[in-house]
Amino acid sequence: MPHPGAPFGPLDFQLVLLRRMADQQPGLVEDARHELGVPLAVMREANRRWQAMVRSPRSRGAAQRYRSVLGEPTATTRRKIGDLECDAFQWQVPLWPDLRFEVLTAPGGPVWNEWLVRAPGAAGPVLSSVEDLRPWSCTVDEVARAFAAVRPMEGSAPTRWQLAITPPDGRRCVADFTWGLLQEVRFPDEPPG
Structure with a gap:
């Protein structure tokens, strides 16, 4: 677990990735945080430190x-x-x-x-239908390659992407990604519930 004042490292960075994903997948983030053995306060502090680094006038590229x-x-x-x-x-x-x-x-x-x-050499998921699009199972480029009718859309934040997809069954949907990893699939043409 990161210690206060310790250099910002890979574990802290994973917590930053998780913090942004928590908006759409709080359950998966909670499980991942427990797997890392990190309290919620530490995740928040890692995100605060990252934002300070990004916004610092002395920030590196x-x-x-x-x-x-x-x-x-x-x-x-x-x-x-x-x-x-x-x-x-x-x-x-x-x-x-x-x-x-x-x-x-x-x-x-x-x-x-x-x-x-x-990762190079790692087998990606088989994506042949919308049902195959499960949270955290695939990346932006994998979804874009799997479905012929895909249109990039602007995400709701700098680390978010969206793809409008028309799968073979014709049900239009929007796939939401955070840091390139699938978070959820929405069907805007279908009534909620």
Whole structure:
């Protein structure tokens, strides 16, 4: 468990990921927090410290902040997205052993994207219907590849994404992601209840 005044490290960062996910999946977050052996107050304090680091006028760039918190990446690759080349840095996240936290940077260092992705070589879920979309089971890119009719939408916060999906059965839905990990699927055309 993190100690007050200790350097902000990988465990603290996992608590930051969980804090943002708690809005949509409080039960899963509670289970994960217990698995980590961390009280709620410690999770809140980790989030407070992270926000202070992000908003500090003396803050390092985002890529350097991740290196200082998570250490050296476990994998670094050069990736081409359209006509642009970027660097992809990945770190292991013990809570999700089949996932990696990935940061994509533009030439010169600015961060373009930061989210959870499937670890290289790890088998992802089979996603053939909406019923396969269970919380914390898949990532944005896995859902986007699995369904032909997908439209990206703006998320409700910087670390959130949404995909509008029309699966083979025709029921339109919206998949909500936090830090790239599926949180919930909503059916806006269906009445609540």
